[in-house]
């Protein structure tokens with residue numbers, strides 16, 4: 001038998017394979033709450049504009065609430081023959097309220113319906129990402145504040161570069177996640193236009209009130225072009241691209257946590273709550289949460305590329321290709337929220353190891369730049385020459401197998417006769433970080449100023 005919703009011109013029902021490739025109910029049932037919210041707004045508007053009777057609208061309202069509770073309580077039987085969430089809900093509404101259900105689809109199409117449902121869903125995810133990011137930033141601020149003046153090695157090329165403060169390193173991630181936060185907020189502001197009422201693609205001849213439905217669903221305004229409204233998936237792509245950048249940040253941080261928690265570094269101890277053991281090696285405590293964050297991020301990048309690829313060749317307006325938008329976004333959103341929560345938990349629990357951090361801070365001639373700067377400042381040497389002299393001192397220390405502050409004054413003076421013992425003041429890592437007071441620099445006072453600024457920003 002042909003489809004009850006659209007089978008009027010069909011003599012035969014679909015092949016089983018057709019049904020399998022066509023149906024989206026297996027995944028778009030996640031849009032049930034949004035679908036019913038959209039239908040309720042539409043029904044109320046149809047009555048307010050006199051397109052349907054108040055009693056029909058009231059029957060729809062009650063019926064839709066019944067269907068929603070059936071779904072919420074797991075009593076709803078989803079049907080593949082009914083393709084998707086929209087037709088599943090409408091068919092059940094017909095069973096519950098009878099004939100008035102047939103008027104719900106007046107002045108509406110599944111094309112504007114699905115765009116509306118999906119936008120509502122993505123909007124909730126943008127809000128959830130915002131909440132997750134704020135919580136993560138707050139956890140980082142706690143860590144930054146506790147160790148605002150702890151020194152650690154700063155790296156370039158993963159080679160020791162200059163000493164930095166632990167607080168400064170934490171605050172670098174606050175800046176990254178802060179940009180993610182602003183991207184999420186931008187995306188939300190831009191996407192908040194309602195597609196409902198665009199109908200199939202051209203609008204409708206019924207005297208609908210799009211302002212009313214837009215407002216009822218929390219949108220700022222109706223989308224201005226019906227062709228665009230049903231074929232736009234920018235909101236999903238912006239979510240995925242903001243999610244991808246955020247995921248990239250999470251992955252970089254996860255990578256650092258994996259390195260830092262190793263026996264070779266011991267910069268941080270991760271909590272038992274966010275680690276796992278080995279079934280053979282009794283001593284092991286593995287940073288699995290960090291590794292899984294690092295790995296899951298690939299799915300988010302993949303979703304972004306997949307949906308871009310789905311959309312890139314589609315002529316206006318709706319094509320069924322667009323049904324492939326949902327699983328990608330669902331999976332990316334689930335994994336982003338999980339990764340944000342796991343990272344927040346790890347950051348809250350982790351114990352930075354002050355002694356290990358400080359011990360490593362001076363290794364690898366990390367204050368060589370301070371020494372060169374001293375030669376410039378005190379001896380008036382051109383920086384290029386100071387760089388060369390410092391290089392010779394580093395080579396000397398390396399040959400002797402010691403760090404820069406362990407060279408004697410006599411040894412220093414063999415390289416350059418005018419060096420005085422005052423030079424030792426700048427070779428210590430604490431003096432080094434304390435001296436870097438330029439705006440945004442690693443000096444504890446700068447770090448504390450940034451922590452204060454962020455606390456104010458977050459309120």
Ligand code: ARG
Nearest residue numbers: 024084110111114318322323
């Ligand atoms: N299940 C469809 C989707 O997810 C709903 C829209 C179907 N529209 C249509 N004209 N067949 O995109």
